[in-house]
Amino acid sequence: xxRLTTSIINSAELVRFVSDPxxxxxxxxxxxxxxxxxxxxxxxxxxxxxxxxxVSVLEQIEAxxxxxxxxxxxxxxxxxxxCLPEEVAVAVxxxxxxxxxxxxxxxxxxxxxxxxxxIWKLETDGDDVSTWIHPQSNSI
Amino acid sequence: MNLENSVAHIEVLLFAGLKAQFQSSRxxxxxxxxxxxxDLIELIISLxxxxxDHISASLVACNGQIAETSKMITEKDEVALLPPMSxx
Numbered sequence: 001x002x003r004l005t006t007s008i009i010n011s012a013e014l015v016r017f018v019s020d021p022x023x024x025x026x027x028x029x030x031x032x033x034x035x036x037x038x039x040x041x042x043x044x045x046x047x048x049x050x051x052x053x054x055v056s057v058l059e060q061i062e063a064x065x066x067x068x069x070x071x072x073x074x075x076x077x078x079x080x081x082x083c084l085p086e087e088v089a090v091a092v093x094x095x096x097x098x099x100x101x102x103x104x105x106x107x108x109x110x111x112x113x114x115x116x117x118x119i120w121k122l123e124t125d126g127d128d129v130s131t132w133i134h135p136q137s138n139s140i
Numbered sequence: 141m142n143l144e145n146s147v148a149h150i151e152v153l154l155f156a157g158l159k160a161q162f163q164s165s166r167x168x169x170x171x172x173x174x175x176x177x178x179d180l181i182e183l184i185i186s187l188x189x190x191x192x193d194h195i196s197a198s199l200v201a202c203n204g205q206i207a208e209t210s211k212m213i214t215e216k217d218e219v220a221l222l223p224p225m226s227x228x
Contacts, residue, residue: 078227090228113228120223
């Protein structure tokens with residue numbers, strides 16, 4: 001299951017999707033909005049995507065993860081729009097016969113999401129200053 | 141595909157910080173086509189040399205796929221300029 005959503009992410013739904021009686025390992029990763037990074041406060045994070053491409057790339061990541069890590073099912077849901085501290089911004093659920101493959105796949109999927117999926121975040125800090133976050137480049 | 145050169149308008153979708161800086165979600169570039177991705181990037185930089193670093197750090201997507209710098213683009217392609225991504 002691949003989804004971009006402006007709604008609160010229901011992690012139970014992701015787990016239900018990957019549930020399989022033949023799998024003995026289920027890993028669920030929830031990436032949440034951090035209120036403080038060191039002493040810098042984050043008031044909100046707003047996500048924007050090039051949606052058709054983002055969905056397509058997420059589907060490619062899902063397919064590669066299943067093939068590369070020999071896992072069962074994958075769910076990936078990413079928020080769009082405004083998120084507040086503690087809210088889940090991204091959720092990944094993986095099922096597998098054994099735990100090691102599920103942990104490794106989940107970690108790899110998250111790295112790939114950050115690296116190649118056309119999604120961007122606009123962080124607003126405690127002084128209401130908003131900055132687009134662009135790793136490898138000075139933020140704008 | 142007809143690769144004869146002609147002047148055309150290429151629409152370039154913008155996102156995130158580049159969209160904010162250009163104050164628009166798209167650019168219309170009038171140019172001879174087909175045009176290589178690399179040359180298209182140079183044209184965009186010529187519009188906003190102050191954003192050269194940010195534009196150079198961006199990738200170009202053509203019809204939803206990351207395009208090599210040598211790929212030739214026409215006005216029929218969906219083109220997007222993707223600044224470094226920050227999902228998750």
